[in-house]
Amino acid sequence: MSRWKAAAIHLSISAVIASITAALVFLVWFPPPYGHAAGADQLILVLLGVDIVLGPLLTLIVYRHGKWGMRFDLVVIGLLQAGAFLYGMSIVVACRPVFVVGAIDRFVLVPANAIDAKDLAEGSQPQFRSLPWTGPRLANALRPEKAEDRNELLFNGLAGKDIERFPKFYATYADHHDALLAHARPLDQLDAKPGARAQVDRWLAARTRERDSVVWLPLTGRAKDMVMLLDRGDGRLLGALPIDPWL
Template sequence: MSRWKAAGIHVSISALIGLIAATLIFGVWYPRPYSHAAGADKLVVLLLGVDVVLGPLLTLIVFRAGKWGMRFDLTVIAIAQACAFLYGTSVVVRARPAFVVGNVDRFNLVVANDIDDEDYAKAVKPEFRGPPWTGPRLIGALPPTDVHERNKLVLAGPGGKDIDVLPQYYVDYADVAAALLHKAKPLDALTKQHAEAAPIIESWLRDHHRTTADVVWLPLQAPRVSLTMLLDGTSGQPLDALQIDPW
């Protein structure tokens, strides 16, 4: 077997594993429209670069048919590649979007490692005591009614934790939908502020058979970029998040 054939086989195996990983990442953990906002594109490029490029390249360099110790060399390459891939996957898993939290007058995209383990443990509902594995979950967050707790949040300042990363304040989205709808703004306000957003919004409305009269919006803050969350003007249910800077 030539080194090119050996490297080709290695590329094929690595590409298959990479395809499975990409399907899981973009199909479950980082679904559209949150993939770019959470930085998945850079993470996946790094992960697949190690998986598809590094291992086969090393095989191409070291492989020589009949070479003494060839099996050992290939085993070392496979172990190194597997370790790098598993490490990269662990980074992707820890940084995956966990919750889309509606609170006060906006939405926040919270990734799994934004929340400390001790804060997860304080969640009132069991389903909020850990990040979901089936993709980001739409929920709400309500400020504390206790004056002492409210003051603690205020006094924590810009460097402190806000309610979007404190599961003890998480509630079902239905509990905050009406309040968010009250804070939502008409689409005309967005297009006046950002003229370049008009064709994007018009295209979305046309594709989804909606009008400016029945769709409103709120900001969606994410780790990498901010998006514009569109809401149904009657129910307050999120419809989509567009690549438009709401600020």
């Protein structure tokens, strides 16, 4: 077997693993429209770049048919590739979004590594006491009624730990979206943002929606901030557009 054939076989195996990984990341852990906001596209490019390039390239460099110790060399290459892949996957798992939280006047994409185990155990409902593996759960964060909770939230907020990182303040979105919807803005307020009018018009035309039936709120993520679109009447999440809400 030539080194080119050996490298091609290694590349084929790596490509299969990469395809499965990409499907898991983009369809399950970082489902649309949250992948871009959470930085999944950047993470997966690095991860798959290592997986596809590192192993086959090393195989191409070291492989020589009949070489003594060749099997050992290939095992070492496989272990190096597996180690790099598993390390990359651990970062992806830690950064995966676990909750989409309506926080006062915006939505926040909360990654797994942003919630402490102690805070998770205090979740207000069973679905908010565990980190999901099948995509982020939707919740609405309600302002606490107790003075001691408000004070705790104030001090934690000064340290950068805001309300969306406390599952004990979460509530079912469908039952508590009215206050959040009251902060939503009409689509006309997006028109002045660079490239926004064309994106919004394409989105509305594709879904045959009237402009005044949709409102928006900012969606903040680890990598990018976007615009979350909602139904003006019932507050349902309709999708997100890659428009910077702060410009």
